[in-house]
Amino acid sequence: MKNKLLALTAALCLALSGCAVTESYTPTREVAFIAKSTNTEFWLSAFAGAEAAASEYNVNLTITGPEIEEDYETQNEMVRQAVENGAEAIVFSAVDFENNAAAIDEAAEKGVKIVAIDSSVDSQAVETYIGTDNFAAGQMSVHAALERTEGELKIGIVNYDIQSANGQQRQRGAVDVIENDPRTELVRVINTLAEAGEAKNDTVELLKQYPEINVLIAFNEPTSVGAAKAVEELGLSEKVFLVGFDSNVETVDGLQTGSVDALIVQNPYAMGYLGVESAYKILSGQGGSLEKVVDTSTKVVDRENLFTVDSQRALFAFDGFQTMAYCTKNGE
C-alpha cells in the first residue's frame, strides 16, 4: 500500500514537473538558393517566395546569384561555395543548361540535394524541376499575338543567352507555332544580353534592319523591358505588337501606354516558395511525394485585363516595401 502511494505521488510529481519541459528541438536546414540574377523583379519576387517558405519551414536560407544572367562561371563558383558552407540542398536556376551541370553533379556527389527552378540544368541529380512549362509559354506568346492582331505577322524574337535552357525552350515553343501557322513568319531571332540597355540597343538595331517586323517577342524580363524601350524610342508602339515576359514596372507602364501589348506573366513567387519547400521536404525525408516536374501557372496579361484582381495579384508583388528591404540586404 505504501508502495502504491509512493508510486502515485511520484507519478504526479513527475507529471507536474513535466509541464515545464519546453518543446523539442527541430533542426534548422541549410539551403542555398542560387539564382540566375539578383536584379530583376522576377527574381526579387522569387526570393520573397523563398524567404516565405524558409521562415515557414525553419530553413536557413542563403540567396546568391550572379550580377548578369550569362555568368555561369560565377554560378558554378557559388555552387562550390554553397557546398563548402555546408548547404544541405541547393535550389538552383541554371544560367547555362550544359556548363552548370558539372558543378551541380559535383555538389550532388557530396550529398547535396538539388532542386531546379525556372531554368533547369543538364544533371541527373535534379530531384524536381519547378517552373514554367517553357515550351507552352513560348507557344502562348505567339498565340497572344495571333489572337489580338489581324493579317500577316512578321515576327522578330529577342532572346537572351543561347545556353539558357528556358529561353531556348520558349523559343522552340514559339517557333513551333510560327511554323504551323500560315499567318506568321519568323523574320529574325537575336540573342542579346539579359540586361535592359543592351537589349534595347539590339532591338533598335533589329527593328531598323528589318522594318517589316510587326510582332516582337521578348523571352524574359530584361529583354522585354529593353524591347519596350526600343519600340517606344522608335515610335513604333502602334505598329509593333510586343509580347513580353514577366512583370516589371516599365513593362506595366508600357502596357498602359501601348508600347507593350501583352505580357506572359510567370509565377516567380511560387517558384521560390515551392523550390525551398521541396528542398525542405527532400531533406526531411518526404521527397518521395514530389513530382519530377512542377508547372507553375502562367498568365497572359494585356491592356484589357491589366487591373483585374487576378492580374494585379500576378503582376505586383504585395509587399513592395519588404522586397525593397530585401534588395538592400542582398545588394550585390
Next chain:
Amino acid sequence: MSGGVSRTGMKITTILVTMVVAVVAVILCCCILIFLSLYRSAMIRTAMTTGTQAVSQVSNTVANYMRDMNQAMSMVEWSMSESDSQQASLMGAFLIFRPDVVAVTSYTADGELVDCWSNGRSPLEDIYMNLSFNKELAEESEEGYISAPHVETIFEGYYPWVVTMTAPIATENNERWVSLDLSFSSISAYINNVSIGQRGYCFLMDSSGNIVYHPQQQLIYAGLKSEDTVTLMRKADGTYVEDTVIYSLNSVAESGWRVVGVSFVDELVNKNVAEMIRLSLIMGVFLLLTAILTSWLLSRLLSRPLRGLADAMESFETNADNFTYRSVGGTREVQELSGSFRHMVLHIQQLMTTVREEEINLRKTELKALQAQINPHFLYNTLDSIAWMCEQGKTGDAVNMVHALARLFRISISRGHELIPIELEIQHAESYLQIQKYRYKNQFSYRFEVDPQCVGYYCNKITLQPIIENAINHGLRLMVDEGLIVVRVFREGDDIIFRVTDNGVGMSPEQVKAVMERGPDSGTGIGIRNVNDRLKIYFGKEYGLTIESEVDVGTTVEIRMPMVKEGDGGEK
C-alpha cells in the same frame, strides 16, 4: 514446504512482484490517461486563450488604425474646405506627416479626377484605369467606403498596394468625393509580426470574406495557399477548434473588417501532448522499475527469513537429534515464528531425550528386577546340597558351598551398581561354577585365563553366569566324559573380550537361535539374550555377544565390550 514434496505453489517474490507491478501499472495507466486528457484540454484552452488574446489585440490595433484613418480623413475634409493656396500647403504638410498616405484624390460628382496630392509624385496625364475611386460604390454608400486592397494605378512606374477610403465632401467647387489611398505598410508590418505559437498568424478579412491583408498574401495570390473565408465569414466572433486548426475571430470596431487568428493544433497542442506522452512513458517505465525493485526488495525481506526458517525446519526434519537452533532474523512476525520454532525444537528434543531415557530406564528397571530374582530352583537345589553335605558330615564342603553361595549373592546385589569390576565378575562366575561343580559331582572341571591387565576394568554384572549356565545345561550335563569350561578374558584393541569355551555336545544352529532369543527362565534368571541386550543398551550396537557352536565339538561364546573405567559410560 516439506522436503521431497514437489513445490507447486508460487514463490512469494513472484506473487508480490507481479501484484505490485500489476497494480502500479494499472494505476499508472489510469493516471497517465487522465492526466493526458486533462493536459490536452488545458493545452487547447491555453491555445484558445492565446488565439483570442492575439486576435483582440490585433483588432484593437486595427481599430486604432481605422480611427487614425478617420482622423486623417476629417483632416483632409477640413483642409478641402480651405482656400486653394491654404489647401496646397496643408496637404503638403499632411502628406509629410503621414508617409503611409500614398495619395489624396478628389472627384467630381461624375467621378472625374479633380485634384491629386501625393508626396513628390504627379499622376499620369492619361490614367488608364483608376482603382482609387469607384463611383457606383461611392454613390451607394452615403458615408463613404473603404475599398479592398488594390494597386495604385494613377502613377507612372509606381504600383504600391493600397487601401482606399472614400468619403463625400461639400466644397464650393464641384468636388464631391475625396479618396485617401493608404499604403498598407504599418498594418501589414504589425500583422506580420503577430504570431500565435511558432506558425500561427492573423489575417484581416472584410465582411464579405475577401482577404484584406494576410501575412502570406503573396502565397495566396500565387495560388499556393488559401483560407476558407467563406465558412469563417458566417461564424460569429469567438474561438473555434477544428481538426488541425484553431480559428479566433474578432470584429474590428467601426468597420466591417474582421481579424482572424489561425493557430495550429499540431503545434500548440499535439506537440506538447506528444512530448508529455513521451515524458509520461519514461516516467511510467521508471516507476514500474522502481515498483519492481521495491517489491522485490520487500519480498526478499519477507521471503528470505521464511526461506531460512524453512531450511531450518528441513534440517530439523532430517536430523532432529543433532539439530542446533540458530535464530532467523527478519520482520517481527518472522522473528516470532522463529521464536516459536526454537521453542518447539527445544521441546521436541527434550521430549525425545526423555522418551529415550524413559525407555532405557524401563529396560534397566526390568533387568534389575530380573537380576534381583533368584531362581528358586537353584537356591533350593543348592541348599538341598548343603543340607545333604551336613548330614554326611562333610562340613568343610558345606562351608565352602555356603561361602560360594554367599559370595554369589553379594556380588549379585553389589549395592545396586550395574557395572562392577571384572575381578568381581570373575569371582561371581567362579562361585557359581563351584556350586555347580558340587552339585554335578565333579562331572566337569573349569579353568580361568584372565589377563591381569583387564581385571581393573568394569563390566556389566552377571554377564558370565548365564553363559556358563548355558554351557553346563546344553553342553556338559548330557556328556558322559568329563567336561571342561574355559573362561578367558583378554584385550583386543580397545575392547575387552570374554570368551567362554566348553567341549560339550554343542548346539545346532536352531538351538543357537533359540538360545539367543530365549527369555529369562533359568539360573539367576538372566538369559543369554538379556546379556546381549544389556551390552547393546550400555555400550552400543557394535558390542554384544556371539555364539559359535559345533555339534559334538563344543560351543564358544564371545562377549565384546569396551574398556570401561569406573564411572565412565556407566550409569546413563
